[in-house]
Amino acid sequence: MKLLGNATVITLNSKDPVIKDGAVLIEDDQIIDYGITKQLKQRYQKTEFVDLKQKIMMPGMINTHMHFYSTFARGMDLKSDLPPKNFEEILEKLWWRLDQTLNSEDIYYSALYALVESIRSGTTTIFDHHASFGQIDNSLDIIAEAAVKSKLRVNLGFEVSDRHGNEKSKKSLLENERFIDRTRSSNTGFITPSIGLHAAFTIKDSTMKKAVKLAEQTNTPFHFHAAEGAIDQIDSKKRGYKSLVDRLNKMGVLKKDSLAVHGVHLSQTEYKLLAENNLYLIHNPQSNMGNAVGAINLKDALKSGLNIGLGTDGYTTDMFESLKVADLLQKHNNKDPRLGGEDIRRLIFETNREIAERFFNKKLGIIKKGVPADIIVLDYKPPTPITADNYFYHILFGFNGSLVDTTIVNGKFLMENREVKVLNYEKTVQRCKKQADEFWKRF
């Protein structure tokens, strides 16, 4: 047992969202008690006490859309005279070339780096969407091996696509099937499956039908890109459907709890259809801005009744960055400073938590009695008081991932006082750099 105290505790628990001079008691993998430090110290006198010296304690962050395999793209020379001029060219010149070049070691070290950076920026649960069409078989196992080493909670799926031909398409679906079998038979609670689908414009109806069959047989939700670019809509109409979501609906892809990612180019009717089928939409503001694909109007999309979560789409591992940009994008794009704010709080602290609960079958992203101890500590000294009413605005304007100095998952300290404890951070970074150098030569 450990009592962590002398902290400002942001519980994200509606009953008592902020506790000044707060403490949390951890026993094995769970939060057993929490409250005011003085009272808990009296109640648990013989328990080891960790003095957090007025730092912030809060639940670990949840990232509902990530691509570990994008790690080696950072700073990479595209070896092209002309930079990609639109979304389709970014896919063809960068991502589809990159995903065909990745070998087993690239996959492993890309994932390991992103995982360790997630620990360092306070993210404890991640939904990864994987593609490696040069090495499909067992690629999810390779990532799972890195995930187990990191001790984070990770959901994995391989993005099924016909973009590299029939044989690879079949293999990509099989990789999901094999991984579902494997994770279900060795259920650890840390690694869970979803069925990955790339954007619908690269998937034939016949392939989609096979994926739907697998989803039904195994009762596994999808994790798919939807209307990131306008091309998904143009393509669905060409195939004879009213819209993208009309196509997905008729194919049977709108399976409960599935994650539809981006949704930039969707109509209000389509948002409603997703909501009625109990899907989640995942917003990735930095990625949408970087790819210049446009921006979702969150207010309108939320009005449809759709639950929207927040991810990073491989842009960063730091969810504090993502929520900051999400807030600014709504204000800036709609020329209305009243937007963002509370809507963003809902995305990150309500919907992401709900999604994590659905996929991991446990309460995550909250400090309360009897839940897994997934906790982070941030070395943030506020210039103004933190209250139940304003804590989100301290997070929005004052927090960032590099302030995280301790990361705990399931009661285990993965990082303490900025020192990563689950693996050797310096060695991991050096090994990744070496691997990236080799990868760049092959690209």
Ligand SMILES: [Zn+2]
């Ligand atoms: Zn993505």
